[in-house]
Amino acid sequence: MDKSGLKNKYIAEKLGISEQYMSLIRGGKRKLTADKVIAISRVLGIDYRIFLS
Known part of the structure; x- marks a missing residue:
């Protein structure tokens, strides 16, 4: 679980990955593609630019 309480399983299901x-x-x-960064940020409800810092 991450600090927001989301589990890998939940995030993976939302992204369509294992x-x-x-x-x-x-x-x-594993490296993130731009598409995955955007998708993960949407699932987590955060701005994708957080991954750029």
């Missing part, structure tokens, strides 16, 4: 792949993204083992 929970395992989401874990790899969060662990820094």
